[in-house]
Amino acid sequence: MSKPLLEVEDLRVTFPTPTGPFRAVRGVSFSLGRERLGIVGESGSGKSVTGRSILRLLPPHAKLEARRLSFDGKDLLTASSGEMRALRGSRISLVMQDPKYSLNPVMRVGEQIAEAVRDKGAGARRRAMEMLEAVRIRDPERVFNLYPHEVSGGMGQRIMIAMMLAPEPDLLIADEPTSALDVTVQMQVLAILDDLVAKRGMGLIFISHDLDLVASFCDRVLVMYGGRVMEERHARDLRQATHPYTQGLLDSLPRIDDDRAELPTLQRDPAWLKD
């Protein structure tokens, strides 16, 4: 087997708070090849902080530690901020949840995509147009000249994905990229990501709270709770999860075809977070 694209070993992130340090991520380890890895968990599970740690995009007061954090053989812990800047966007990209807050409101969307292209100049506009087509925007010429407030949420999300994919990154971190979208648009956006992983051999970290979605879309899944990985499974087997936390989450979801009168609520066991 070839060397993994990303290796994370014993990642720990701590935020100082007035009541003492808060350990948002406590000892997370995983490795990623050219595949779709899902990270699922509820709010506060540390899934987003884990994603951002890879890009070292954390507030300055956060403390990031790891035994190992390497991307394509490069140590991200000791990389200078200049080296990190060279990686961000061009080799590792991050797609965030809400296009309303992540696009520049006073810049045409096409120009924002062109800005992300590695080789600037005349080719950038053409490349931006290609990217708009790649994310299945029907009329790229028209959309290129729109401002973010003139596009719908689904289109805004596709524009962000186009922007993040323009420099052809090796690794895409997608943090709830489809949670704000309708199910049918969500499916289309996922199909675009699916193609890119399959055709270009990109690695994908897909962060989501939606267990069913991750189970159907990803290859492998990490289930996080309280800053820790509760279990790691093949996505196809997620329904057979053995950990009581994963089980509890799956049971608490209402299903279209069930007629349970009462949904079981999750009983959290403090032992899950023991050191």
Add this chain to the structure above:
Amino acid sequence: MIQVRNLNVTFGQGAQAVRAVRDVNFSVAEGESFGLVGESGSGKSTALRVLAGLNPNWTGEAAVAGVSVGQRDTRLPRLVQMVFQDPYASLHPRHTVDRALSEPLEIQGIGDVGPRVERALSDVGLGPAFRFRYPNQLSGGQRQRVAIARALMLEPKVLLLDEPTSALDVSVQAEILNLLRRLRRAHNLTMLLVSHNLAVIAHMCDRLAVMNRGAIVEEMDVATLRRQEPREAYTRQLLLASRGYDREVAANIVTYD
């Protein structure tokens, strides 16, 4: 209990006019739970807001217990109340839980405020310790419980729910859905629930209407939904897309106008 006939809502004027709700008809019997399901822009929340009296620009008929919602009738607050989607935005950040819950009683001139507030809190599974807290001292699920308690302060017959759990984690969603089902039985409430989540609708409702682009596509009972046997192609696509990612389904998605 709820009657909606030929409801139309238009936003904007002239060429920019958007018909958000188009010729919508439905009725909900006393004690029944009815769902409105659809994607964003389908008009489901707009229809709900008409019944809550939050949307003045509509034509047609909309009545709760025979009282038209267009007349600002003073009986309405005691007949119909609403719970909103975002529990972080729907509670006043500088008002305590006590103040949020006593305000409707004071406006309506109902006495016996203290005991009623405590009873409402225990009804939604919050102890008396929560009474003098501020929203920022509560979790999302606890805030939604307060919002539900507030909606029930005037003992309404109808509860309007606009995506009441979509901002919550799934484990908290289960608690709130259980609570709503329990309250519905205990108070014989009529519920109108708006959601994009078919599973939530299937769990909570007896009947439902599927909406697209402002119009009702079809109405069905929950057994039909559970068997996944809708009449319309639009609903079939929505059901397929809700099942999770499928390459095949994604490639065949069409837009229905």
